Amino acid sequence: MSNDNKGYRFSFGPWNINEGNDPFGPTVRPTLPFAKKLGSYKALGFEGVQFHDDDAVPELEGLSPEQLQTKAAEMKSVLDGEGLVCEFIAPRLWEDERGIDGGFTANDPKVRAWAFDRAKKCADIARAMDTKMIVLWLAREGTYIREAKDAIVANQRLLELVNTILDYDSEIEIAIEPKPNEPMDHAYIPTIGHALALSGMSSDPKRVGGLIETAHAVLAGLDPSDEMAFALAAGKLLSVHLNDQNGLKFDQDKSFGAANLRAAYNQVRVLEAANYADTKRFIGLDIKAMRTQKGDCVTAHLENSKNIFLALVDKVRSFDKNLEKQLIDARDYEALEMAVISHILGV
Ligand code: XUL
Ligand code: MN
Numbered sequence: 001m002s003n004d005n006k007g008y009r010f011s012f013g014p015w016n017i018n019e020g021n022d023p024f025g026p027t028v029r030p031t032l033p034f035a036k037k038l039g040s041y042k043a044l045g046f047e048g049v050q051f052h053d054d055d056a057v058p059e060l061e062g063l064s065p066e067q068l069q070t071k072a073a074e075m076k077s078v079l080d081g082e083g084l085v086c087e088f089i090a091p092r093l094w095e096d097e098r099g100i101d102g103g104f105t106a107n108d109p110k111v112r113a114w115a116f117d118r119a120k121k122c123a124d125i126a127r128a129m130d131t132k133m134i135v136l137w138l139a140r141e142g143t144y145i146r147e148a149k150d151a152i153v154a155n156q157r158l159l160e161l162v163n164t165i166l167d168y169d170s171e172i173e174i175a176i177e178p179k180p181n182e183p184m185d186h187a188y189i190p191t192i193g194h195a196l197a198l199s200g201m202s203s204d205p206k207r208v209g210g211l212i213e214t215a216h217a218v219l220a221g222l223d224p225s226d227e228m229a230f231a232l233a234a235g236k237l238l239s240v241h242l243n244d245q246n247g248l249k250f251d252q253d254k255s256f257g258a259a260n261l262r263a264a265y266n267q268v269r270v271l272e273a274a275n276y277a278d279t280k281r282f283i284g285l286d287i288k289a290m291r292t293q294k295g296d297c298v299t300a301h302l303e304n305s306k307n308i309f310l311a312l313v314d315k316v317r318s319f320d321k322n323l324e325k326q327l328i329d330a331r332d333y334e335a336l337e338m339a340v341i342s343h344i345l346g347v
Helices: 034-043 065-082 109-128 151-168 192-201 214-219 224-233 261-273 300-318 321-329 333-345
Strands: 009-012 048-052 085-090 133-137 173-177 208-213 237-242 282-285
Touching: 034 065, 048 282, 065 085, 065 109, 085 109, 109 133, 109 151, 133 151, 133 237, 151 173, 151 192, 173 192, 173 237, 192 208, 192 224, 208 214, 208 224, 214 224, 214 237, 214 261, 224 237, 224 261, 237 261, 261 300, 261 333, 282 300, 300 333, 321 333
Parallel strands: 009 048, 009 282, 048 085, 085 133, 133 173, 173 208, 208 237, 237 282
Antiparallel strands: none
């Protein structure tokens, strides 16, 4: 496979080079130093690094604002040295003990104050690392039982969060990454429809959009390409997390196209139809290596997913558009379906 990225820019997060632990078993691979992970990006044809706030500035909680700036600037020069850019910063509240029942929607006002403050720190880190984008994956902002929180108030608090970030930094843009469940029974803002409704209610809707993850859409029982289309129609698809998901179970983060190649084709198709590559926004991956995979620096899942994406770009571009039009005009969707499948299979 060549290194031609066909006009697209690719990113992944350092957590995608993982140690293989899951809820039923410990790590099976060593934890790599961050520098070693960064070293693999260019070699694999990736240019963007997705960061949680504490990936960018480890142990940020104890730092003064000046120290935070210095550490973020240091990470920025490390990226510069590697020829990489930061795609986004995402607040990681869910690993802190204070965030045990969520942060922004926590019932405890002290916890909410901490969470809102952390979102502002994210904006500071984003500015120092030369990105405009904050990603909100709302991990524990939901409930295990409905009676635990006031859902109306919780949604209002999420709106307050969005407005707080927008006010704090007049250049920042917010990409909400919806997910319907896990770790919670039900999460608030489960779909892109919810995310864009929140955007519409915000003080500056132009700066609030979505990041759509394939697996999250499938977990919501929705088609990822249609979720992307909804955001694209509003001009609000700020990024994607391509991966795959085999039905309704835990969030699998499989390689792109590995569970449903036709759905993967359709995600590429909608991105191509919107000329997403021309926006220079990233094709982000969010993929776990299989626990069974041997080796220290396990990256095949990332390379494979990018190659599958690029192969599907070729498939989308080479599909016979005249035939497509004829079959649509004739309303012969049986023939259209067979034409698509034959094309994907190469037969
Ligand atoms: C969780 C998930 C996160 C976000 C970043 O399901 O997808 O890794 O993408 O916080
Ligand atoms: Mn994700």
